Amino acid sequence: MLAAIRDKAEAGKRLDRAEGLWLLTEAPLLELGSLAQDARFRRIPEKRVTFVIDSNPNYTNVCITDCQFCAFYRKPGDPEAWTLTVEEVMAKVEFAAQRGATTVLLQGGHNPALPLDYYLDLVSETRRRFPAVTPHFFTASEICTMAEVSGKSVPEILAALKAAGQRTLPGGGAEILSERVRKRIEPKKGGPRAWLDVHREAHRQGFKSTATMMYGHVETAEDVLDHLDSIRDLQDEHGGFTAFVPWSFKPGNTLLEKWIKQYKGPNAYLRMLAVSRLYLDNFPHVQASWFSEGKRTGQVALHWGADDFGGTLFEENVHAAADYVNKTTVDEVVALIREAGFTPAQRTTTYEILKAH
């Protein structure tokens, strides 16, 4: 099987589901890593690993969707619930911009009290005040929330966001794109179609987006393959995905914690990255998330098919963040990439190289 997969990958032929299943469940981890590196270097011959200077603030933790894997949200009226004003969000964007961020990934809960204009203002004000920052705002399910509260369609919402200045969409909220899994862990968020339809429409309108996957809870290998098949098929339609970003579910303080005590470890992560690099033959980039899997595993992951190291992810809590910490964070990302044997390069939200280090 290994030799057959290697030959197919080398010939640029697409892997089928049976091959995907074998890679996910049986392939020896080091051979898998070796094949993934070959695929990565065929796509990007240089020993370059990109990263983005970014920040990941949130505008509200109010959410009515009650996902079982989420420790962040609070129900409306909860004493710990909060929602920021546009000005408060702008202060966070300014914090990031002052530290050299080119991307602000803004997301939040599904708060029915927020009108569409709030979201549009966030985009247009970011564009107006911070031209160096790309507003990488709102995941698919937030777009759906905007459609519901405003009575408009998803295409209309995306067009309005585009008119306000938005060009990219973050890929969160995909979790596992399988009916069975979503019914179990996020029954109120809609099936795989909801996420896929938003990204399809976004790509059709010229947006770029990423695709994510949160694994390590109730999914099977078949569910993972459903996920990979869905995003590979969608990518064939418009080519709007820039990168695939998998990470492991963290059970702390979630409803799922009762059943799933531990997150999947580094071996599972390396396998997931390598399989995705081989299987998602039409994705330009695969990202190693040092943030979710740990810096050292992130470094190892650069040898398992990933060509991007994600973002610097400046502190969400601006009040606790000191300039010193942020500065060393950029330096550290550069050092981590270099130590792993690669040349660091700062990129934009859409993966254009800004500066080689």
Place this chain on the structure above:
Amino acid sequence: MSLVLTASPLLRDRRLLAVWEKVQAGRRLSREDGLLLFETEDLHGLGRMADIAKSRLHGEHVFFVLNRYINPTNVCVLSCSFCDFARKKGEDGAFENSIEDVLGMIKPGTREAHIVGGHHPDWPFEYYERMVEAIHAARPETQIKAFTAAEIDFFWRRWKIEPREALTRLKKAGLHSMPGGGAEVFSPRLQKLLKYTGKADAARWLEIHGIAHELGIKTNATMLYGHVETMAERVDHLLRLREQQDKSGGFITFIPLAYQVGTTRLVPRQTPPTDDLRTIAASRLLLDNFPHIEAYWVMIGEETASVALHFGASDVNGTLEDEKIAHMALAESPAGLATEQILRLIRDAGKIPVERDALYNVVKVWN
């Protein structure tokens, strides 16, 4: 087995083919081969060869022990440049444990007590002898792995007790095995540079392990890497261990120790995980006469230790309750792991955990 041996490791660096032929044939690797292993960019090919060599010896088994880490004292006459643990007598943070203190640290059921400490200027050899005796009497089920060759050498330097006598007496008192610390890097250049000339040098360290082996005391070996040593110095260190093992045969496990930057800061940052994986794999391939190579999670972190189980490591040490030396050098790992966490670290790599005692007798296979 035959399947494993015929499996091709998919070597991206073609220079490794000659090494692979030797590994397949069970032939010994040369110094040049060793240098290549530390130089090649083909991390997967290197790891796969080491994994095959490991599987030949132990299949899918990975060993661990329920152990307690004990430092009788951190008072030390030496001032090694890489050490955050040692204190001078009376200095802030210095500690000196009584035998009662030490006994209190060992819970019933502890399989192995790992005992190492500073070179205390005043404690007589008899104190250590009584300590071993007392532990053995109080906890006969606990095997005692105590005192590095550097400490045994210090008993000679300070009290003129020959290593053979010291080890004979300690064995009689209840010593089961010796840890592998104090080897640092077998390099006269580094010995001077990092100020460890005042302790057993390479020849003396190896001599003491040879004596222990003659007396039927099994021992471990280590190498402190990831500071200012060269790759050639690493290879030479490994080859000297291999040579000693040919002569005396009593080494069980080789433990590469990743230097912790701590406050000694010989280098600005800890060596990356790829270097840990490389070092473990190269050690597995070069030390063909060592039963085990260890992924010491305290130094390299649990995640890298788990991945290292695909790079030739067949041991993860143990629960290591209350580890101090690495943690006083600000190691990020927890000071001790629950059995459950050790099992997860091994199982996450798809391997079978095997609980062992200090002498590698199998206590339980955790299927």
